[in-house]
Amino acid sequence: MMDALGRPQSVLLLGGTSDIGLAVVARYLDGRPLRVVLAARDSPRLKEAVAQLSSRGAVVETVEFDAAEPQTHAAALAPCFAQGDIDLAIVAFGLLPDQRAAMADQATAVRTASVNYTGAVSVGVVLAQAMTAQGHGVIIALSSVAGERPRPANFVYGSAKAGMSAFYDGLADSLIGTGVRVVVVRAGFVRSRMTAHLSAPPLAGTPERAAAAITEAVWRGRAVAWTPGSARVLAAVIRALPRRVLRRLPF
Amino acid sequence: MTTARPLTGWGRVAPTNARVLTGADDTTLAAAVREAGPRGVLARGAGRAYGDAAQNSGGVVADMTHRNRILHLDEVGGVVHAEAGVTVDALLRAVVPRGWCLPVVPGSAHVTVGGAIAADVHGKNHRHGGAFGGHVLAFDLLTADGQVRQVRPAAEPEIFWATLGGMGLTGIVLRAALRLVRLRTAWATVVQRRITGLDALLTGLDTAQGPDEHVVARIDLSGPRVRGVLSHARPAATADVPPRHRAQPLAYVASRPLPCPPLPGALLSKPTTLAAANGVLRVAAPPVTTRVLPLAAFLFPLDRIVAWNRVYGRHGFVQHQFVVPPDALDVLGAALRVLAAGPGGVPLAVLKRLGPGDAGLLSFPMDGWTLAADMPAAPSLAPLLGRLDDLVARAGGRVYLAKDSSLSARHMARMYPRLPEFREIRRTLDPQGVFRSDLARRLSL
Ligand SMILES: Cc1cc2nc3c(=O)[nH]c(=O)nc-3n(C[C@H](O)[C@H](O)[C@H](O)COP(=O)(O)OP(=O)(O)OC[C@H]3O[C@@H](n4cnc5c(N)ncnc54)[C@H](O)[C@@H]3O)c2cc1C
Numbered sequence: 001m002m003d004a005l006g007r008p009q010s011v012l013l014l015g016g017t018s019d020i021g022l023a024v025v026a027r028y029l030d031g032r033p034l035r036v037v038l039a040a041r042d043s044p045r046l047k048e049a050v051a052q053l054s055s056r057g058a059v060v061e062t063v064e065f066d067a068a069e070p071q072t073h074a075a076a077l078a079p080c081f082a083q084g085d086i087d088l089a090i091v092a093f094g095l096l097p098d099q100r101a102a103m104a105d106q107a108t109a110v111r112t113a114s115v116n117y118t119g120a121v122s123v124g125v126v127l128a129q130a131m132t133a134q135g136h137g138v139i140i141a142l143s144s145v146a147g148e149r150p151r152p153a154n155f156v157y158g159s160a161k162a163g164m165s166a167f168y169d170g171l172a173d174s175l176i177g178t179g180v181r182v183v184v185v186r187a188g189f190v191r192s193r194m195t196a197h198l199s200a201p202p203l204a205g206t207p208e209r210a211a212a213a214i215t216e217a218v219w220r221g222r223a224v225a226w227t228p229g230s231a232r233v234l235a236a237v238i239r240a241l242p243r244r245v246l247r248r249l250p251f
Numbered sequence: 252m253t254t255a256r257p258l259t260g261w262g263r264v265a266p267t268n269a270r271v272l273t274g275a276d277d278t279t280l281a282a283a284v285r286e287a288g289p290r291g292v293l294a295r296g297a298g299r300a301y302g303d304a305a306q307n308s309g310g311v312v313a314d315m316t317h318r319n320r321i322l323h324l325d326e327v328g329g330v331v332h333a334e335a336g337v338t339v340d341a342l343l344r345a346v347v348p349r350g351w352c353l354p355v356v357p358g359s360a361h362v363t364v365g366g367a368i369a370a371d372v373h374g375k376n377h378r379h380g381g382a383f384g385g386h387v388l389a390f391d392l393l394t395a396d397g398q399v400r401q402v403r404p405a406a407e408p409e410i411f412w413a414t415l416g417g418m419g420l421t422g423i424v425l426r427a428a429l430r431l432v433r434l435r436t437a438w439a440t441v442v443q444r445r446i447t448g449l450d451a452l453l454t455g456l457d458t459a460q461g462p463d464e465h466v467v468a469r470i471d472l473s474g475p476r477v478r479g480v481l482s483h484a485r486p487a488a489t490a491d492v493p494p495r496h497r498a499q500p501l502a503y504v505a506s507r508p509l510p511c512p513p514l515p516g517a518l519l520s521k522p523t524t525l526a527a528a529n530g531v532l533r534v535a536a537p538p539v540t541t542r543v544l545p546l547a548a549f550l551f552p553l554d555r556i557v558a559w560n561r562v563y564g565r566h567g568f569v570q571h572q573f574v575v576p577p578d579a580l581d582v583l584g585a586a587l588r589v590l591a592a593g594p595g596g597v598p599l600a601v602l603k604r605l606g607p608g609d610a611g612l613l614s615f616p617m618d619g620w621t622l623a624a625d626m627p628a629a630p631s632l633a634p635l636l637g638r639l640d641d642l643v644a645r646a647g648g649r650v651y652l653a654k655d656s657s658l659s660a661r662h663m664a665r666m667y668p669r670l671p672e673f674r675e676i677r678r679t680l681d682p683q684g685v686f687r688s689d690l691a692r693r694l695s696l
Pocket of ligand 1: 294295305335359365366372374375654
């Protein structure tokens with residue numbers, strides 16, 4: 001159960017190796033027993049995350065989970081809920097392909113769309129059902145400012161994130177009165193494994209700062225979290241640009 | 252009738268949704284228990300528990316407040332039979348004019364008989380008067396098998412003492428028979444002393460001689476030395492009742508509700524404002540005052556302000572109440588220092604002396620000092636409350652479940668050594684775990 005200070009007792013991280021997701025989990029670890037379920041495909045990085053969280057006192061379980069296989073999601077997540085309530089779930093999986101590569105290779109574009117959008121919709125429905133039944137819960141959807149108005153440089157990724165944001169914004173409203181809340185995170189550039197191959201812009205955030213903004217939004221009961229703070233301004237500027245200008249943006 | 256809606260406790264923190272069943276008679280309640288789904292059933296009284304004790308997310312919550320009939324009053328023997336949803340206020344209105352009183356009442360008259368049993372509540376006279384459970388003669392309990400059993404302490408001590416303090420987890424209390432005590436007037440003679448220094452306050456708290464003496468101290472931790480107002484009340488003699496009321500000294504004067512002033516939350520969470528509101532900081536007040544007050548005015552001071560729990564704003568508040576053994580004075584002092592250094596400013600606190608505990612497996616009261624402090628809920632409170640829980644657990648004390656909304660299962664097990672016995676009785680009485688609550692989930696009861 002979430003307690004009076006907004007501390008969950010159990011967290012489900014979908015995309016169990018996400019830097020931002022793990023940073024959120026770390027913020028909720030304060031020496032109390034925290035049940036952490038990492039849902040991901042098996043990898044050395046996952047083992048590393050399990051070891052690290054366990055050493056900090058978390059009781060860690062892993063679930064074999066592939067975001068690209070929506071037909072397996074319900075069966076994969078059912079045991080997590082069967083073993084006890086999930087107080088907070090983080091939808092953190094996602095692919096960030098190079099725009100040109102995605103346009104050169106149809107399969108890459110399709111895979112990006114199905115993981116970032118279809119996969120997110122799929123777990124969103126499963127989580128909403130399970131949490132409505134338990135009468136409480138928080139869903140954190142890690143989306144992106146790229147979805148606010150996709151640009152020439154990122155519209156494969158951006159369009160999928162636009163869909164994800166739209167879905168979770170809608171989900172948030174549809175769950176009012178059920179005890180379940182949704183926070184849609186509109187993240188700007190955050191230095192992480194996912195963005196390691198890119199050159200970071202001046203106002204880039206860190207996973208830890210993103211996690212702080214996210215846990216604050218959860219406590220405040222906000223439906224949207226912007227991180228870094230500048231992402232909100234950036235999104236407003238990009239939304240206001242005439243299409244003619246947007247078309248020529250180099251980034 | 253069932254409606255799905257969010258519920259919180261009095262502290263207005265951590266809402267969860269439940270299907271709330273209202274207006275149910277015994278048969279409907281028994282059916283609800285027999286047909287309970289995986290999320291179970293829980294009784295709820297007036298919702299005066301501060302935390303999540305009366306919440307059952309995803310399950311059924313049986314609202315007992317409409318079951319509010321007083322069934323029988325034995326005016327000779329001093330026994331009242333009442334449905335579980337009857338409030339302390341309603342009982343006092345009925346029995347006081349006839350010269351009777353409940354021997355134990357909590358600090359709010361709005362709590363129900365069911366809630367008073369489930370939390371085995373204590374009053375300001377616990378030192379010699381004991382807890383609520385000591386005065387319960389019998390109750391009807393709807394158990395997980397859908398049957399109603401009559402439970403008496405002598406015949407079924409296990410179920411009785413698992414239910415007293417059992418936070419609704421043994422079943423639904425439907426009706427209870429309560430022992431009353433004689434009363435000469437509906438008034439109390441209240442002596443208030445302004446005292447500086449913890450030792451002097453504790454000495455003052457220790458002066459009660461009998462079960463009709465009520466003692467409490469409201470303390471202010473903001474200065475270098477603890478300051479407080481010690482209130483000591485005993486039943487007023489007829490001669491002391493204000494002349495205007497002397498012809499009918501037993502007429503019960505309930506607290507007249509005043510609407511809560513629309514003060515901004517930020518203002519009220521400032522300790523000085525709160526302290527002023529509580530009268531602790533009235534430096535100009537004389538060191539000793541003696542007044543004759545209606546019983547309710549002394550016993551239920553906060554009931555005069557409707558919905559005062561809203562002043563802490565949107566995130567609600569926690570009331571942290573713990574008890575430590577009588578000789579754990581260093582721990583008490585350390586706890587006060589921890590509270591005084593809190594992130595949200597210095598909370599106002601209430602200090603009482605409790606007497607020996609009863610046989611309730613999860614009952615809170617035990618011989619020692621109990622302190623309750625209100626604080627606006629915030630994540631930044633976590634280290635403070637964690638430190639308090641450590642201190643209290645190590646000293647052999649405990650936190651009050653009816654107020655709690657932040658304890659961990661680990662501390663719970665240390666603070667309530669009889670938890671294994673409680674679990675054992677629950678396993679026999681309710682093998683499927685029909686009766687469930689958010690508190691039970693959080694603390695793995
Ligand atoms: C201003 C204020 C002052 C207080 N002062 C004191 C005090 O001095 N001493 C003290 O001991 N407590 C005090 N309390 C706490 C209060 O007495 C307890 O929390 C009490 O349990 C509240 O009763 P309720 O009817 O509101 O029950 P709820 O808050 O609705 O429920 C509390 C618990 O009782 C169970 N319950 C309720 N009805 C039934 C039933 N019919 N059958 C089985 N279980 C049931 C619920 O499941 C839950 O676990 C105070 C509370 C307030 C708000």
